[in-house]
Amino acid sequence: MKRTDIRKSVHxxxxxxxxxxxxxxxxxxxxxxxxxxxxxxxxxxxxxxxFDLTAFTEEEDRLLKEAVTVNDLSRFLQKIARH
Structure with a gap:
């Protein structure tokens, strides 16, 4: 999954x-x-x-605590895409 595709979808x-x-x-x-x-x-x-992705609950909980920017959402998706 390309970073540019993820970024575009987040935007x-x-x-x-x-x-x-x-x-x-x-x-x-x-x-x-x-x-x-x-x-x-x-x-x-x-x-x-x-993107047909599934994150572990602990990852989702961490994102909700740490997501500050639009870029944080993109990075989260990139990370779980590697599972």
Whole structure:
């Protein structure tokens, strides 16, 4: 799975959740974009489904605690794609 494909999908999914489809950078804070913990969890599950990936519960829990930026979501998907 290519990093560019993952990045594009993450950006597409985040953009869909933004009311005004504003532009954002990979290092943009998810919280600054208006995402709360529940939104991040929902986004994570949707992205896992998009790529037919499954993470261990402990990995998902860690992401929810540590996901600060859009790039964090991309890195998470890259990591679980290697399982």
């Amino acid at each position: 597409d999914f985040v953009s869909l959740r933004l009311d005004d489809h504003q532009a954002f950078a990979d290092d943009q804070s998810l919280q600054a974009l208006g995402f709360d913990t529940q939104d991040i969890e929902d986004l994570m599950f949707r992205l896992e489904d998009e």
